[in-house]
Amino acid sequence: MPFLVLPNCTLFTEVTASKKTIINQFRDQQGVYLWTQKETGKQYIGSSKNLGNRLVEYFRPSYLETQSSRGSVISCALNAYGHDAFSLSILSIGSTLTDQVYSATNMPDFVKLEQMYLSLYELVYNVNRIASSAAYIPSSSPINEGANNPSFGSKGINAFVWGNTHSDALKEFWSNTRGKYHFFVYDNTTYKLLNSFSSATQLAKYFPGVSKRFGTDISKMLKDQNLSALRYGNVIISIIELTSIEIIGLLPSMPVKPISLPRPASPTGKLIYGYNPSTNIYQTWYSLEKCTEALTGNRFVNKATVNMRIDKSILFHGYFLQTKPFTK
Numbered sequence: 198m199p200f201l202v203l204p205n206c207t208l209f210t211e212v213t214a215s216k217k218t219i220i221n222q223f224r225d226q227q228g229v230y231l232w233t234q235k236e237t238g239k240q241y242i243g244s245s246k247n248l249g250n251r252l253v254e255y256f257r258p259s260y261l262e263t264q265s266s267r268g269s270v271i272s273c274a275l276n277a278y279g280h281d282a283f284s285l286s287i288l289s290i291g292s293t294l295t296d297q298v299y300s301a302t303n304m305p306d307f308v309k310l311e312q313m314y315l316s317l318y319e320l321v322y323n324v325n326r327i328a329s330s331a332a333y334i335p336s337s338s339p340i341n342e343g344a345n346n347p348s349f350g351s352k353g354i355n356a357f358v359w360g361n362t363h364s365d366a367l368k369e370f371w372s373n374t375r376g377k378y379h380f381f382v383y384d385n386t387t388y389k390l391l392n393s394f395s396s397a398t399q400l401a402k403y404f405p406g407v408s409k410r411f412g413t414d415i416s417k418m419l420k421d422q423n424l425s426a427l428r429y430g431n432v433i434i435s436i437i438e439l440t441s442i443e444i445i446g447l448l449p450s451m452p453v454k455p456i457s458l459p460r461p462a463s464p465t466g467k468l469i470y471g472y473n474p475s476t477n478i479y480q481t482w483y484s485l486e487k488c489t490e491a492l493t494g495n496r497f498v499n500k501a502t503v504n505m506r507i508d509k510s511i512l513f514h515g516y517f518l519q520t521k522p523f524t525k
Contacts, residue, residue: 200238200240200318200319201231201240201242201314201317201318201320202286203229203231203286203287203288204288205288206231206286206287206288207222207286207287207288207289208284208285208286209284209285209286209287210284211281212280212281212283212284212285213279213280213281215285216256219249219252219285219287220249220252220253220256221249222249223248223249223252223287223289224247224248224249224250225247225249225292225293226247226248226249226289226291226292226293227244227245227246227247227248227289227290227291227292227293227294227305227306227307228244228245228248228287228288228289228290228291228307228310229242229243229244229287229288229290229307229310229311229314230242230243230244230245230248230251230252230285230286230287230288231285231286231287231288232271232274232275232283232284232285232322233283233284233285233286234274234278234282234283235282235283235284236282237440237443239274239321239322239438240318240319240320240321240322240323241270241271241274241320241322241323242311242314242315242318242320242323243271243311244305244307244308244310244311244328245307246293246294246305246307247293248287248289252285252287255272255275255280256280260272261275261276262276262420265420265436266416266417266420268324268379268416268436270321270322270323270324270379270436270437270438271322273425273436273437274322274425274437276423277423277424277425277437288310290306290307290310291306308328309328311328312327312328315327315328321438322437322438324379324395379393379394379395379436380393380394380397380400380412380415380434380435380436381393381434381435381436381437381438381439382394382400382403382432382433382434383432383433383434383435383439383444384431384432384433385428385430385431385432385433386431387441388433388441388444388445389441390438391432393438394412396412397409397410397411397412397413397416398412399412400412400415400434402495404429414454415427415429415434415436415454416436418452418454419436422452424447424450424451424452425437425439425447426439426444426447426451427451427452427453427454428451428452428453428454429453429454429456430456433451434454467484467485467520468481468482468483468520469481469482469484469485469487469488469507469518469519469520470518470519470520470521470522470523471488471492471516471517471518472516472517472523473515473516473517474517475515476515479523480516481522485500485503485504486500488503488518489503492513492514492515492516493514503518506518507519507520508520
């Protein structure tokens with residue numbers, strides 16, 4: 198069931214002309230709303246305890262720009278195609294309840310309804326597949342204290358935080374939850390999707406030699422030019438999911454980002470010497486970044502994490518590290 202049609206809903210096919218009706222008719226009404234791209238059929242569902250107040254935000258350029266920079270796919274699409282490229286379906290399930298207190302065990306009906314549709318339909322504009330509500334109140338139970346903490350007893354690289362740096366798994370979870378960035382990488386010839394990434398850091402890891410700001414720079418470049426995709430080498434990078442037909446249509450106006458060449462190693466870089474006692478192997482790296490990338494596979498690991506172990510006789514990924522050569 199890839200396409201959703203809300204039952205008993207109010208449908209607006211001319212969204213811009215219906216703006217006042219949309220805002221006023223559904224003020225103080227709770228329910229769900231559905232954006233549908235008329236040409237592609239791509240959809241996004243959302244919910245609110247006050248549909249009028251929620252939907253008016255989609256008509257504010259400043260809101261769409263802010264949300265687009267945070268990775269909101271529907272905001273990017275509304276910016277790229279305009280409101281009248283979409284139809285808007287609204288299903289009200291009653292008046293807003295002002296005296297109701299919600300919690301994780303007492304979810305609002307409009308959130309339950311949104312989650313049901315997210316579970317049943319594809320809804321490609323919904324990057325986050327978990328419906329949530331600002332009406333929730335935080336739990337006061339001590340779930341993270343002592344032995345109840347998920348990281349209790351974990352040490353070293355198994356801990357959620359090690360050397361003042363959060364684990365990659367935890368950071369990836371946060372990126373998926375926040376939806377701050379989302380990037381789609383397509384082949385420049387076949388226009389087939391090669392990969393997608395939920396954060397700018399994950400995108401940067403995919404391309405050798407680029408800086409940590411690579412994904413952020415792409416997002417800003419597209420936002421400044423009010424575009425959704427660009428060419429980079431033999432790929433196309435987009436901040437919204439596209440079909441091959443959509444990519445072909447965007448090609449004439451698609452900018453090209455120059456290839457980022459890896460910076461040459463500095464001859465004055467900080468020499469790091471390493472010794473692995475398990476394998477009796479000695480290594481020399483010509484910079485802190487080279488040492489970090491060689492041992493972790495990730496050149497974006499916090500430098501402070503490595504510095505804390507240099508000249509301290511503390512193992513880092515199997516190696517003792519120091520600024521003076523080891524005596525063999």
